[in-house]
Amino acid sequence: MAGLVSPDEAVLSIVGEDAVHRVAGLPGESGPVGLTLALGRLRALGVSGLRVALPAPGHPLGLSGPAEFNARALDAEEAVVCVGAALGLVPEVAEAGPAGDVHVSVTWHCLPVREAPPADVPSLGEAERELAEALREATVALTRLDVAGSGPVADAAVSAYRARAEGSGQEMLAPGYPQRAVRVLALAQRVDLLVTLAYEKGHGGAVAASEMAARAEALRPVERVARRALVAAYNAAVEDREREV
Template sequence: MLVVPDAGRISCWLNAWLAGHESTDHVIDAVSWGDRRVEFISVGTRECLSVALLLGELRRLRVSRVSLALPRPGNPLGLGGPSEFNAAALEAGAAIVLHGPGTGFVPARRGSVTSWVGAPATPPPYLPDMQQADRDLRGALLDTAERLAELDVASWSPEAADAVMNLRVAGQLDSPMALPSPAATRMTISALRCNAIVQLALRDHGGAATSNEMSARSQALRPLERASHAAIVAACSSLDGR
């Protein structure tokens, strides 16, 4: 089961609603999928908004698009500022940005509820497009597979080696996604699988005898991690799947 980032799920469903592809009821159910209780804290008034009220705010504020941010140290993917918002998003590992009103939301887990806290935010100056992200992901996967074979990944992370071998097996998402096209869906599944491989391989350095070997493994995996994040951001931030 492939784990969909909450910020990615929310971004794609809000975009589907903005594009007129999904009904309000479907979006409310999907954003609060399963036992995921969510609330949104508005900027300024600090009012707590349900998903239904958030949708009304999107319409009132004339939001044109919702983009996903998956920043990591040294890679502010999906962020445009200001620095306070970027720092909060980097600490949380994710954020969503509303294009139009200059607002973004950063998740904060509080017990069984995830509060998405609003703050001033600028849309990013650059978002990866679908075609480029797909090419980059495919290229990074080929390069990483070769490097992992050279580093004998099977000896120190058999699970990651098996995952690489089974990439062509159909993957299943842990929650519904309203992605804008079949191509976006395929790329998202591929990106999530690639990211899972990275996490499996980085989780266990059991076969590493030296710090140099551990560093070599991390360096081999980081390009695939960056490409998988960029592909997820591209798919979940797209209105038309292109």
């Protein structure tokens, strides 16, 4: 949308290893169309950028309404909101094929959205500060509960993540993003990974229902902060361009 890469290059990056992505409900089209045509159509409709939304129950992060779009985005736990046109895209993922040879296809449903500021999205600076504070607080709480994601499995997962992050660098985001967004994204992904490990691997002494509830209570705000930071990082390029206008 910023003209920094060709439509074909953008489509290859979006699709990745999926079989196909198509867009349904696009204004001016009678049926689903491929991503290359869809991106061109969106630009013709005045779209100058795309924002990501990562809503969760009770937290419509990145959404601006109306209720129908918010409900579908919440079901999918993700959506894309267009900048410059009152449109949003919600993915529907389908899998087919035998085990070991599963093909993934995605249909993006284009729906009207309300043109308003997205809900609860922090600036990059706010996101970075919140992440550091939340990580400190959660580490103290989880250590006290003896349920922190630690041990060989957690260490191996974090090491693997660090290797990927260090190897990719700026490639973690598309061209045109500020370096701070790369840094915030890397930290948010690491915090998100540690939260996942604490949920899945960090049982430690949390065997009673009350202890497991205490662990969830300690992790919930960290998980929320990590999602807010992810959205701030992914939307940073659009925010920068809007400030320049």
